[in-house]
Amino acid sequence: MISANAGLTGSYDYGEVARSVVIAAAASYAALDLAGRVTAARGRVRAAWLTGGAIAMGIGIWAMHFKGMLAFRLPVSIEYQWPTVLASLSVAILSSAVALYSTSRQRMGLVDALTGSLVMGGGIAGMHYVGMAAMRLPAIIRFSPLLVTASILLAILFSLVALLMAFDLRGETRWTAWRRLGSAAVMGVAISAMHYTGMAAATFVSSAVSPDLSHAVSISPLGNNGIGIVTFLVLGAAILTSSMDRQVEAEVRQLNQGLEHQVAERTTQLEATNENLRKEIAERERADEALRKSDDRLRLVIDTIPVLVWSKLPDGSADFLNQRFREYTGLFIEEGLGEGWLEAIHPEDPASSIDVWRAAFVAGRPFEFEARLRRADGEYRWFLFRGEPLRDEVGKIVKWYGTTTDIEDRKQAEWSLQEAQEGLAHVTRLTTMGELVGAIAHEVNQPITAIVTNANFCLRQLASAAPNPDKLREAISEIVNDGTRASAVISRIRALLQKGTPNRVVVDINQMIQEVSILLRNELARNRVSLSTDLASDPPRVSGDHVLLQQVLINVIINAIEAMRAIKRGPRELLIKSAGDDHEVSIQVKDSGTGFDPLQAQRIFEPFFSTKSEGIGMGLSISRSIVESHGGRLWAESGPTGALFQFTLPAHGGGVS
Amino acid sequence: MNELTPVVFVVDDDPSVGRAIKRLVESVGLEVAHFGSAQEFMRSQRPDAPSCLVLDVRLPGISGLDFQHELAVTNTQIPIIFVTAHGDIQMTVRAMKAGAIEFLTKPFRDQDLLDAVQIALERDRARRQKEAGIAALRDRYESLSSREREVVAMVVSGFLNKQIAAEIGTTENTVKAHRSRAMEKMHADSLADLVKMIERLHALHEKAS
Numbered sequence: 001m002i003s004a005n006a007g008l009t010g011s012y013d014y015g016e017v018a019r020s021v022v023i024a025a026a027a028s029y030a031a032l033d034l035a036g037r038v039t040a041a042r043g044r045v046r047a048a049w050l051t052g053g054a055i056a057m058g059i060g061i062w063a064m065h066f067k068g069m070l071a072f073r074l075p076v077s078i079e080y081q082w083p084t085v086l087a088s089l090s091v092a093i094l095s096s097a098v099a100l101y102s103t104s105r106q107r108m109g110l111v112d113a114l115t116g117s118l119v120m121g122g123g124i125a126g127m128h129y130v131g132m133a134a135m136r137l138p139a140i141i142r143f144s145p146l147l148v149t150a151s152i153l154l155a156i157l158f159s160l161v162a163l164l165m166a167f168d169l170r171g172e173t174r175w176t177a178w179r180r181l182g183s184a185a186v187m188g189v190a191i192s193a194m195h196y197t198g199m200a201a202a203t204f205v206s207s208a209v210s211p212d213l214s215h216a217v218s219i220s221p222l223g224n225n226g227i228g229i230v231t232f233l234v235l236g237a238a239i240l241t242s243s244m245d246r247q248v249e250a251e252v253r254q255l256n257q258g259l260e261h262q263v264a265e266r267t268t269q270l271e272a273t274n275e276n277l278r279k280e281i282a283e284r285e286r287a288d289e290a291l292r293k294s295d296d297r298l299r300l301v302i303d304t305i306p307v308l309v310w311s312k313l314p315d316g317s318a319d320f321l322n323q324r325f326r327e328y329t330g331l332f333i334e335e336g337l338g339e340g341w342l343e344a345i346h347p348e349d350p351a352s353s354i355d356v357w358r359a360a361f362v363a364g365r366p367f368e369f370e371a372r373l374r375r376a377d378g379e380y381r382w383f384l385f386r387g388e389p390l391r392d393e394v395g396k397i398v399k400w401y402g403t404t405t406d407i408e409d410r411k412q413a414e415w416s417l418q419e420a421q422e423g424l425a426h427v428t429r430l431t432t433m434g435e436l437v438g439a440i441a442h443e444v445n446q447p448i449t450a451i452v453t454n455a456n457f458c459l460r461q462l463a464s465a466a467p468n469p470d471k472l473r474e475a476i477s478e479i480v481n482d483g484t485r486a487s488a489v490i491s492r493i494r495a496l497l498q499k500g501t502p503n504r505v506v507v508d509i510n511q512m513i514q515e516v517s518i519l520l521r522n523e524l525a526r527n528r529v530s531l532s533t534d535l536a537s538d539p540p541r542v543s544g545d546h547v548l549l550q551q552v553l554i555n556v557i558i559n560a561i562e563a564m565r566a567i568k569r570g571p572r573e574l575l576i577k578s579a580g581d582d583h584e585v586s587i588q589v590k591d592s593g594t595g596f597d598p599l600q601a602q603r604i605f606e607p608f609f610s611t612k613s614e615g616i617g618m619g620l621s622i623s624r625s626i627v628e629s630h631g632g633r634l635w636a637e638s639g640p641t642g643a644l645f646q647f648t649l650p651a652h653g654g655g656v657s
Numbered sequence: 658m659n660e661l662t663p664v665v666f667v668v669d670d671d672p673s674v675g676r677a678i679k680r681l682v683e684s685v686g687l688e689v690a691h692f693g694s695a696q697e698f699m700r701s702q703r704p705d706a707p708s709c710l711v712l713d714v715r716l717p718g719i720s721g722l723d724f725q726h727e728l729a730v731t732n733t734q735i736p737i738i739f740v741t742a743h744g745d746i747q748m749t750v751r752a753m754k755a756g757a758i759e760f761l762t763k764p765f766r767d768q769d770l771l772d773a774v775q776i777a778l779e780r781d782r783a784r785r786q787k788e789a790g791i792a793a794l795r796d797r798y799e800s801l802s803s804r805e806r807e808v809v810a811m812v813v814s815g816f817l818n819k820q821i822a823a824e825i826g827t828t829e830n831t832v833k834a835h836r837s838r839a840m841e842k843m844h845a846d847s848l849a850d851l852v853k854m855i856e857r858l859h860a861l862h863e864k865a866s
Contacts (some may be wrong), residue, residue, distance in 0.1 A: 329820055445742035446671040449763035453677035457769030460684050475680060 009075070010204060016071030016224070020064045020195070023231055025188025028058020029160065030235045031099065032180045032187075033242045035166040038104035040249060046104070053100050056238035058093025061124060061191065063231030065092070065131050068195045070224050074204055076137050079216035084134030088127045095123020099159065114582065116163050121156030124191070128155075128198045136216040139204040140600040147201030151194055158190040308373075308383070308404035310341070314397050316357040325404065330376025346372035346380050348530055364397055365388055366606040373404065381408035415526045443489040449483035452478045506541045506652055507549060509578050509585050516553045518562075519574070527561050529572040539580030540651035546631045549649070552623045552634070556645045558590045563593035563643060580651065584632070595638035623647075661706035663778045666690045668721075669713040669740070674763075678711060681767055682774060693717075695724040708784055709758070709777030711770070714741035714748065722748065725755050734784060736777035740765060787848050791861060793816050794854055805839040808832060815851045 034053030041049045065088070102108065102116030128151070132141065165183045169176055302309050303323035311320040317338045327331060329344040336344075345352040351371035360367040366388045372380035387402035454475040461467040461475075516530060517524075524531050542549075557574065564572045570592070577588040619636075627634040627647045634647040665682050667689060669675045680691045692698040694717050698710075714721040718807070725737055737753050739760045749760045758780070759773035798825040801809065804825075811821045822829045845851035 094727060445763045446674050449740075449742070449765070450671070450673040450677040452764035453674070453681050453770075457677070457681045457684055460681070460767070471680070471684075475677075478673065478677065485673070 004416040011073045013071045013073055016067055017192075017196075019228055020067035020071055021188055021192045023060060023067055023188075023193075023228065023235075024064040024185075024191040025184045026232065026235045026239075027064060028191065029059055029180055029184035030060055030238045031057045031096065031162070032166050032169050032243070033239055034184060035103040036169070036176070037242045037245055038100050040246075050100055050104070052238065052241075054093050054097035055101065056234050057096035058089065059231055059234050061096060062089045062092035062127060063227055064188075064191060065128055065195055066227055067224075068192065068199065069131060069135070072199060074137060074139070076139060076206065077218065079136040079218045080134045080217045081136055081214070082134070083215055084130060088131035088134065091123055091127040091130055093432055094128065095120050098123065098164060099166070105165055108163070108167050109394065113160060113163055113167075117156050117160035120159035120163065121152065123157065124194065125152040125155040125198070128195060132198075132202060135206070140204045142203040142205060144201045147197060151198035152200055154190075154194040154197055158187065158194055161190065162187050178370035231477055310402055310404065312357075312361075312387070312400040312402070314361055314400070316354055316361050316400075319399075328375055330375065344374045346374065351385065360387065361389075361397070361400060370407070381406055382411040383407060388654060415522070418522060418526070428495070444486055445487070447486040450482040451479050451486070454482070505546055506544055507546050508541055508545050509580070509587060509649070510535045511538055512546070512550060512553065513576050513578060513587070516550060516557065520554065520557055522563060523558070524574070527565060527572065529564060529574050531574045531576070534575065534577040536578045536580050539578055539585050540582065542585050542630070543652045544649060545626075548626045549630070552626050552647065553587065553589075555620065555623045556647075559645065560589055560591035560593065560643065563595075564591050566594055567592070582651060584648045584650050586646055586648045588643045588644060591642040593642045595640070595643045596636070597638070661704065662688050663707040663709075663782070664688045664690060664704055664734075665709055665711060665774055666698060666703070666776070667711045668693075668695060668716065668724075669711075670694060670715075670717050673714075674713075678770070679695075681770065682711075685771055685774075687774065687778075695719045695721075695727075706776050707782040709736040709738060709774060709781055711738050711740060711774070714739055714752075725752065725757065731756065734781075736780050738770070738773045738777055740770075762831055783786060791857070794843075794858060795861075798854075800842050801839055805835050805842070808835040809839045809843075809851065809855065812836060812848070813855045 031053070034049065034057060036044055038049045038053055066085070099116060099120040101118070102112060105112070108116075129148075137142070165187070169180055169183060306324070308328060309320075309322040310318050310325060311316050318336060318341050321331070321336045321341065323334065325331075325341075326336060329336065329341065331340065331344065334340075339354055342352060342354055342357075349371040350356050351369045351379040355370075358371070366386070369385040371383060371385060373383045374380050384405045384407045385402060386405070387400045389397045390399045390401060392398050457475050458472055458479075461472050513533060513535065517533065520531075557576075560574055564574075573592040575588070575590045577590070579586050579588075620636075624634045627649070630649055632647055632649040634645070637644045637646075660836075665687050667675050667682075668676045669678070669691070670693050672691075672693065675693070679689040679691050683820060690701070692701065695712075712721045712724065712840075716724070718801060719727070721739060721741070728735065728737075736758045737756070738758050740763055741748070741760075742763045752760050758777045759769070760771065761769055765836075798806075807825060808821060811824065816824070818829050818832045822832045839845075842850060843852060843854055
């Protein structure tokens with residue numbers, strides 16, 4: 001479009017025009033490409049991309065414009081004032097910066113787009129007309145207002161289209177490059193159209209006034225080409241950098257994606273593991289809960305069963321006492337543990353000594369003890385202690401488990417039964433004794449009756465007028481016979497006790513005392529009599545009937561127990577003492593009873609003498625007979641603190657009479 | 658009434674004692690029979706004479722006390738004197754309640770035994786006489802005719818001869834004849850005697866029924 005109204009007719013170098021259009025397309029492509037980069041980047045990198053991009057794009061746009069200017073040939077020489085050229089370049093770069101900034105934002109509303117296109121379009125138009133203002137030629141430039149306006153509107157319109165396209169194409173997809181190329185071509189053409197519309201608006205009128213050529217330079221073809229080449233280099237570098245950056249970014253993204261994938265995978269694995277762990281923990285908790293419940297149940301059973309339960313360490317110290325144990329004894333757990341529980345056992349019972357327990361523990365066999373255990377209120381009841389060892393794999397005892405059962409009622413029942421049996425035995429003994437006495441009386445009485453009767457007959461005969469000597473002789477000889485017979489009966493009874501004991505053996509008195517103590521243990525316990533012994537070490541043996549001598553000792557002890565029954569308060573103590581020298585052995589039985597009247601000391605050994613309501617008085621008499629038949633003596637003394645019965649027996653080999 | 662010689666039975670398992678008692682009792686003119694056990698005594702033929710039993714409590718087999726009970730059950734009436742080597746109060750009470758004459762403890766005083774024997778024999782004699790008298794009375798009563806018994810019954814009830822005659826439909830003289838014959842048969846010396854005899858018979862009859 002050439003206005004050659006007043007003389008100067010311009011022409012275009014179409015090669016330059018084509019080059020300018022290519023530059024416009026290249027700059028457009030770079031802009032689109034850089035918009036993507038700026039969008040992808042953040043912070044300082046984004047600022048750098050924005051700056052670099054704006055410069056590259058600005059140079060591109062400007063170069064196209066300048067090329068377009070250079071393509072316009074006038075018949076006059078044209079020079080360019082270079083500060084103005086630099087100003088137009090600056091405008092191009094600034095408006096490019098605005099455009100890039102606009103398109104790289106997250107969102108672009110209509111107002112943003114319009115504002116962006118106004119600024120950008122204004123900028124490009126500004127750049128164009130500032131660039132034209134740099135021309136120094138001997139002509140006056142007139143501008144057609146209509147075409148100027150059209151060129152500005154075109155610039156704004158194309159800017160709007162470019163912004164929308166750039167915004168649309170800033171994402172990176174497979175076909176983006178081709179679409180950008182297409183868009184760049186369209187935009188290149190559009191920019192060029194605007195430029196050449198602007199050029200068309202100008203009419204060059206030649207004038208004689210020579211232009212102000214200060215700061216003006218002439219653009220040689222070499223310079224012209226240099227601008228083109230530099231522009232391409234800048235744009236190429238921008239595009240290449242952008243492309244490399246995109247590739248790096250893509251690689252980084254790929255790497256990131258790989259990493260993310262790996263992380264996701266690992267996370268999934270970790271989550272799976274976590275889930276398993278959580279399940280395991282839940283399972284464990286459930287198991288723990290079940291165990292706790294089972295423990296609670298077991299504890300409840302142990303605390304509830306009507307038995308005292310304990311466990312002890314191998315040294316006999318308790319490490320567990322169940323609730324019933326603690327409740328019964330009234331001991332707190334810390335009081336009862338260790339050896340504290342021993343305190344609740346009756347001090348007279350052997351089981352009150354830890355040594356007895358230790359001995360049982362050392363023996364290592366299940367054991368049973370009977371002992372009295374003090375209740376919280378102070379009353380003692382009989383209990384059965386049973387223990388059972390727990391051994392480890394090498395057979396070493398690691399613990400003792402045991403129960404302690406209340407046997408008081410059973411014990412009482414046993415005693416009642418025993419008492420009943422003893423009562424029966426006593427009755428039987430009495431009956432037997434009565435029969436024995438009756439037999440003795442009868443045996444001796446018969447001949448005596450005959451003697452007395454015969455003697456009376458004799459007296460009657462002698463008193464009569466005519467005594468019959470034959471009858472007298474007969475009666476008297478019967479008297480003699482019966483007298484002899486009575487004596488024989490007595491001898492026979494003595495013999496029963498004396499020579500009628502063929503079981504003479506060597507007797508250990510201490511051993512006998514122990515045997516009798518065991519025999520009478522229940523009797524002693526039932527009567528609450530505590531027995532103590534003071535035995536001579538190794539007393540001489542005696543010769544005698546073991547059973548009969550035992551009988552004597554039992555008789556004496558029973559006698560003492562019965563004597564102490566009257567004691568309601570105060571101790572019931574029985575002491576059995578043995579002593580001996582070369583000649584004889586003595587056994588003393590001392591009670592803490594009421595004693596007896598000293599005047600009766602001799603009489604108590606007489607047959608049928610008894611201080612007891614139920615006694616028939618044969619026990620001590622027979623005992624004395626037995627002792628005397630062994631060549632010993634039995635006597636009694638009464639002191640202020642009870643009676644002392646003692647008997648002696650000659651030492652074996654020491655002259656038995 | 659012919660008086661038989663009384664017999665004293667001695668039951669004691671000791672022959673020596675038995676012989677001594679026999680000798681003593683014989684010395685006062687009594688007849689004595691000695692047995693070693695209760696069974697031996699029961700098997701023996703005993704004369705029908707006044708008698709008594711000297712019994713030892715302690716005997717082989719059945720005891721003296723049990724034997725006493727057995728005799729009572731079988732209505733064998735014989736006075737018993739117990740002798741024992743050892744008697745207690747309970748035993749004595751039991752024996753005496755059951756009708757024993759005496760309970761002597763061996764050795765006993767000779768006079769105590771002889772006194773007891775005398776008492777026992779006297780009692781037995783009385784019993785025998787009483788039993789014999791009743792038997793005779795019954796025999797005499799049995800010898801009465803039915804008309805005589807009728808008359809006697811009304812006489813002892815206090816009726817006059819005239820009333821009796823009117824009652825049985827006969828004459829007063831006939832009643833008198835029956836009455837005197839019955840008195841003769843009954844060995845009754847007086848009316849009071851007869852009344853006593855009939856009362857005794859009634860008493861026995863009532864006792865028996």
